[in-house]
Amino acid sequence: MVDALFLGFAVLTIVSAIAALEMRSLIYGSIALMGTLGGIAGFFILLDSPFVALFQIAVYVGSIAVLILFTVMLVKRELIFKMKEDRKRRYAGIGLMLIMMVALGSLLFSSGLPSITTDEPPVDYKEIGKDFLTYYWPALIVMGLVLAGSITGAIALARRVDGVEDEQRTD
Amino acid sequence: MSVIAPKFRLGYLIKGVIDNIFWIILLVTLIGIPIVQIVLIYIDFPIIDGEIWNPFRVLDALTHPERALPLVVSFMQSDLFKVVAFPGFGFAALIAAATIFIERKMLAKLQLRVGPFYCGKVEGILQLMADGLKLISKEIIIPAKADKPIFWAAPVLFAATAGAFVALIPVAPGWVVADIDLGLLAVFAVIGFFPIITILSAWSSNSKFPFIGGIRALHQMVSFEIPLILSVLGIVMLTGTLNLAEIVQSQANFPWIIFMPVGAVVFFITILAELERIPFDLPEAESEIVAGWLTEFSGMMYGLVQLGTYLKLYAFAGLFVVLFLGGWNGPDIVPPFPAEIVTDGITILPGALTVEIPGLPLLAHEMINGTIWFMLKTIGVILVILLPRGVFPRIRIDMLLHIGWYKLIALSFVNIFIALALVYGGVIGPGGIL
Numbered sequence: 001m002v003d004a005l006f007l008g009f010a011v012l013t014i015v016s017a018i019a020a021l022e023m024r025s026l027i028y029g030s031i032a033l034m035g036t037l038g039g040i041a042g043f044f045i046l047l048d049s050p051f052v053a054l055f056q057i058a059v060y061v062g063s064i065a066v067l068i069l070f071t072v073m074l075v076k077r078e079l080i081f082k083m084k085e086d087r088k089r090r091y092a093g094i095g096l097m098l099i100m101m102v103a104l105g106s107l108l109f110s111s112g113l114p115s116i117t118t119d120e121p122p123v124d125y126k127e128i129g130k131d132f133l134t135y136y137w138p139a140l141i142v143m144g145l146v147l148a149g150s151i152t153g154a155i156a157l158a159r160r161v162d163g164v165e166d167e168q169r170t171d
Numbered sequence: 172m173s174v175i176a177p178k179f180r181l182g183y184l185i186k187g188v189i190d191n192i193f194w195i196i197l198l199v200t201l202i203g204i205p206i207v208q209i210v211l212i213y214i215d216f217p218i219i220d221g222e223i224w225n226p227f228r229v230l231d232a233l234t235h236p237e238r239a240l241p242l243v244v245s246f247m248q249s250d251l252f253k254v255v256a257f258p259g260f261g262f263a264a265l266i267a268a269a270t271i272f273i274e275r276k277m278l279a280k281l282q283l284r285v286g287p288f289y290c291g292k293v294e295g296i297l298q299l300m301a302d303g304l305k306l307i308s309k310e311i312i313i314p315a316k317a318d319k320p321i322f323w324a325a326p327v328l329f330a331a332t333a334g335a336f337v338a339l340i341p342v343a344p345g346w347v348v349a350d351i352d353l354g355l356l357a358v359f360a361v362i363g364f365f366p367i368i369t370i371l372s373a374w375s376s377n378s379k380f381p382f383i384g385g386i387r388a389l390h391q392m393v394s395f396e397i398p399l400i401l402s403v404l405g406i407v408m409l410t411g412t413l414n415l416a417e418i419v420q421s422q423a424n425f426p427w428i429i430f431m432p433v434g435a436v437v438f439f440i441t442i443l444a445e446l447e448r449i450p451f452d453l454p455e456a457e458s459e460i461v462a463g464w465l466t467e468f469s470g471m472m473y474g475l476v477q478l479g480t481y482l483k484l485y486a487f488a489g490l491f492v493v494l495f496l497g498g499w500n501g502p503d504i505v506p507p508f509p510a511e512i513v514t515d516g517i518t519i520l521p522g523a524l525t526v527e528i529p530g531l532p533l534l535a536h537e538m539i540n541g542t543i544w545f546m547l548k549t550i551g552v553i554l555v556i557l558l559p560r561g562v563f564p565r566i567r568i569d570m571l572l573h574i575g576w577y578k579l580i581a582l583s584f585v586n587i588f589i590a591l592a593l594v595y596g597g598v599i600g601p602g603g604i605l
Contacts, residue, residue: 027318027321027371027374031321031371034367050351050352050353051353051356054353054356054357054359054360055356055360057360057363058356058359058360058363061360061363061364061367062359062360062362062363062364062366062367062396063363063393065367066363066366066367066370066389066393069367069370069371070370070389073370073374073386074386126411
């Protein structure tokens, strides 16, 4: 059962990833991207970490995919694709991907990770949360400040002043 | 003068109905029954009390109450019953239907109108059924330049997502379709699908009004999801769990709304926005953009979207009850099932005839009591959700986003700090006073 599920998720992830790259329609491409991200969430469920899986769905499928859809719908197509499609580029990309996969795979297989056996239970997400709130609290606060700063910076950069300054009635 | 069906004759209708009945009987006898018999050969039947049970035996047992009740009880514990009937789809769809009718009647009374009146003699009680028949019998029109696969899939996906949301709501102790440890996270994951489906259906219809409505819906839902999640964090901090049933159990003595009124108010306002109800019904603003993202839907596709919307309304009201109002907790109002019937049976003629019925009581006492309290609270919340529609006007999109991003997020942080103060002050939470 688990093997069949794994195969199913693998096929879903890879096929929809290829579809996300190759589809002519951008909307269908982003739907296929949702399929890829959902397949990865399925892997997390198979790995006994539903917490990560649900966050994967809520954040990646629910928010990131919406952002991509939004961008695709609102931005003119010529603005996204200035580059013409090129056969050489495609083959180069496939070659680069193969080199990356072979390198990563050889690293993984030579690292001894596949032969590790451990009896330790998986780390509970509640423990991670407690550690973050007690021992590692400075790191949490620094992370929060960095994220807030980057969001504020992004808003400040993306702000456009054009047209009517203030349409809102204040009375 | 145009007539809708110029060649209509009652005789044609009767002939058509009889034709259909004839063909159904013929096809069922020639194809259906042989298929059923072939399938029955290959099914392994369960063995109960040393006897092999087959469908005929089950039908036979159903005629005897003393043999039927255990079957019914065991069927009610099965997943199929939970998904289809009680805490799942059937129950939620009934409440959704009642909500539609009550909404129309209540709005009419609020605005000094009559509302549905003629259909069904008594206060238009059959209006819903008539509307459903009308929707089913209408033609489904798809715009010529629409993106057909997405356009077809969107209403089904919408109703299915709403159904998935309903499945997570616990109604009574042990009565929930999907009792998972991370229920609240699953709720957020499911809610995240609604804006995608909305914007995809709006885009796929290839029409201006739906697209404007879809963009508005996307803005609104995405920006109100953040205060929605933040306003619930306080409860997760106080209870230390994400399981919805455990959150309900933690409110046995007092509901969380006593300690977190700010969070409850923020959550309620975000519910209104997520459900696209007045005063936040910009995606469906009928006076500006026809029907918003629903403009191009016709017939039963529109019906499915409506069903999904009202299922979502029930699920959000149920979530509010579960998180803030104590779910199924409440004083006993149902008398317990008399124990002597279970042990001794029912005495019909004293000394002569006693009927012992195994399998009683059919439903546990706390389940009935809990369901009644959950229903009462949920219906109350639904009424409060419906009420602004008769009172408030629609607000502008910039005001909406302003409320969402400035005020509600700030208020939900206030709520989180209240929860933190309660936890670190040692009042509630793990190891607290209460």
